[in-house]
Amino acid sequence: MILETCHQTWADEADCERAAQALAGTPPIRDACITLHGTLGVGKTTFVRHLLRALGVQGRIRSPSYAIVEPHELPDCPDLGIWHFDFYRFGDPREWEDAGFRDLFASPGLKLVEWPDKAEGLLPQPDLALVLDLQADGLRRVTWQAGTARGRELLQPLRSLQDHRH
Numbered sequence: 001m002i003l004e005t006c007h008q009t010w011a012d013e014a015d016c017e018r019a020a021q022a023l024a025g026t027p028p029i030r031d032a033c034i035t036l037h038g039t040l041g042v043g044k045t046t047f048v049r050h051l052l053r054a055l056g057v058q059g060r061i062r063s064p065s066y067a068i069v070e071p072h073e074l075p076d077c078p079d080l081g082i083w084h085f086d087f088y089r090f091g092d093p094r095e096w097e098d099a100g101f102r103d104l105f106a107s108p109g110l111k112l113v114e115w116p117d118k119a120e121g122l123l124p125q126p127d128l129a130l131v132l133d134l135q136a137d138g139l140r141r142v143t144w145q146a147g148t149a150r151g152r153e154l155l156q157p158l159r160s161l162q163d164h165r166h
């Protein structure tokens with residue numbers, strides 16, 4: 001279900017970083033589930049890195065790869081859960097329970113999810129979806145989709161960066 005959308009065009013990583021900073025400055029980000037959609041190499045992990053940096057995550061930000069989930073911590077807020085998922089290699093639905101993913105998604109905190117379609121039917125309704133598309137001209141077409149009331153709140157700071165070119 002999509003309640004509201006917002007479109008942007010990213011010319012470069014600085015545009016991606018601006019969007020990440022806008023979201024990081026919005027309090028509901030600290031208890032949100034955001035899915036990231038688009039082909040390999042489109043910039044999903046890059047966006048996650050900028051968002052985590054903007055929130056204050058220090059040190060190297062690794063991609064989840066085989067572990068599927070990579071937890072992160074804010075030095076000034078160690079109790080806040082932050083989980084970066086990449087379900088690209090997720091194949092066995094039994095793992096959902098066994099690896100504790102059900103519990104993580106039920107916990108308060110920030111969940112960022114690459115390749116959510118690989119865990120379809122298991123994931124809760126995301127608050128926000130980021131859909132990325134790399135065009136032939138090298139620009140990234142960006143669509144933000146709010147799926148919940150919280151997602152609509154998160155769309156607000158993104159609106160000031162909205163694409164007026166179409």
Ligand SMILES: Nc1ncnc2c1ncn2[C@@H]1O[C@H](COP(=O)(O)OP(=O)(O)O)[C@@H](O)[C@H]1O
Pocket residue numbers: 010011012013014016038039040041042043044045046047140
């Ligand atoms: N917004 C962007 N603008 C320009 N280049 C980007 C952008 N986002 C990502 N890239 C480039 O694309 C590469 C792959 O991005 P990545 O985030 O790993 O993709 P994904 O996680 O979607 O597979 C990055 O290493 C970077 O060089």
Ligand SMILES: [Mg+2]
Pocket residue numbers: 044045046063086114
């Ligand atoms: Mg990735």
